[in-house]
Each structure stands twice: as structure tokens, then as C-alpha cells.
Amino acid sequence: MPNILFLCTGNSCRSVLAEATFNHLAPAGWTAMSAGSKPTGQVHPRSLALLDREGIPTQGLHSKSWDNLPHTPDIVITVCASAAGETCPAYLGPALRTHWGVDDPAHATGTDAEIDSAFMTAYRILRARIEAFLALPLTELENDPARLKEELDRIGTLLQ
Template identity: 80%
Template sequence: MNILILCTGNSCRSILAEATINALAPEGIRAISAGSKPAGYVHPRSLALLEREGISTQGLHSKSWDNLPMTPDVVITVCGSAAGETCPAYLGPVLRAHWGVEDPAHATGTDAEIDAAFEKAYRILRGRIEAFLALPPDLLADKARLKPELDRIGLIGA
């Protein structure tokens, strides 16, 4: 199963999800992230957080959805709503779900407050990823049954 984690800038949330899925998923499930308007860099706080969690950051980079090295089976958008973000709409015959998380790159305040925003986004995404990876393999193979589960998972931690 190929999972595309989609966001606008591909510098924070989608990168966190890509790295976490690839670190936790069993063989046969692969994630890649991309953006409709990639920032061109991975936010340093995202990289630092992943390293603290023991998740590899090797090869992570901000990339466009125009040049994907695989065809996704599932597309998960992670754009939030508080900042009025518009999630990009992937136009392919795939299963889609929305797991909205507020963008920690827009956090303001002290270093500790900004770090807390990154940690919150990561914890929400990780909880959803763990719930997804706990689904039975037969359910993952059945798109009709998988869609409502993906939608339900997208509400975890919201």
C-alpha cells in the first residue's frame, strides 16, 4: 500500500507523518509526502523532533506532488483549518481521507511554546498513524470498509 501524505508546503506535518509511517509500518506499507506548493525545505524543528523520537530523517525533503515516484493507493491530507488553509485536492482515482492538524510552522511565542506546537502536531499524527497501522490487514485491502475507518481515525486527538 502506497500512502501519499499531502499538504500545501510539505515542510512540517506531512513530513512528520511520512517519516513516522515509514518508521512504524510493516513491510508492504510505504508513505511519501508532498505539497501542492512545496516550501523547498524541511522545517528544522520537524527534523529535531523526529530525531528526538528516534525516527530517521535521512532522505526527507520538501517535494512537489507533480513528481511522485509512486502511484498512491491512499491520499491523506493534513492541512488544518484555523489559519484558513485550503487543502490541495489530489485528482486521481484513490481513496482519500482528511486528518487535519494545525500547522506548527505558524506557531508564535517562546521557543518552548513553539516546540510544544510541534510536539502537539506530532502526537496527534502519531496517534492516528498507530490507529491506522493497528487495523486488520483484511480491512486495509477493502477500500469500501477502509474509508470510514480512515475518516474515524482522522478525528483522533482533534
């Protein structure tokens, strides 16, 4: 079963939200990890609070570098918002790569409610995409990387 890597720059919000959500929803044997090219060193407290509210386990989540991955990923999903001028890290290992850009809620400003809303928007987009991923005929697509990439690229355009 494939190892999924959700990758961004800081590994404090989006990639961690995606890792926890994927692992919460995925069938047995499918696992996700997250990392950053320049990790902040801590998971954003609002990310942890949101996951807690959603009933998704947060134990063991931490901000980590892509230099120390526990497994070689088979699929790398970048979640940075390149359209917002954010530099997206490029994973160079042998993996299927796709991009699911999501605005970084760590940069949200305004009232507490507005900032919480930015985190919830990022979470809802990631969750919808993860649910679409998990709804694919995964057993069939494991042996068809070109079609899997096409499907993952399509999913990355949902809810932009």
C-alpha cells in the first residue's frame, strides 16, 4: 500500500491537517505523513484545536523536515498556494507527484473568528479532496500510475 507525503514549506498547518485527516479516514494499510522543506518546528495551535474539534487524533503530530522521513513516499502531494506567490518545494525522489494548492491559514489576519474561518476553509478543502481521493478505485489505480496521477491532478482542482 502506498505511503503518501503531504508536503509544504513550514509543516505547521495545511500538510499537518492533511496528514491527520488522511490517516483518520484512510483504509487499513494506507498511511500519510507530512513534512516541510523549511519546517517551523511546531504545529500551529489552531490546527491542533481544529482537529480536536473534528474528532481527529492529534497525538504524535509534529512539524518535521522532509530530510528525515520515516518512509520513502510513493505519492507526494504539495499543498502550498503557488498562486499566492508561495514557493512550493519540489520533491525530487522517485514518487508520483501532484499539487493541491490551499491558502495558508497561518497567514490569516483579522478577528479570532476570521482566522478560525481561514483554518476551517483550508481543512474543508483538504478533507473534500482526501475524501475524493479515497473514493477512487484505489486497488485498480495502484497498477495504473498514469491514470492515478490524472485523477489526483483533477482532485487538486476541486474547491479552489
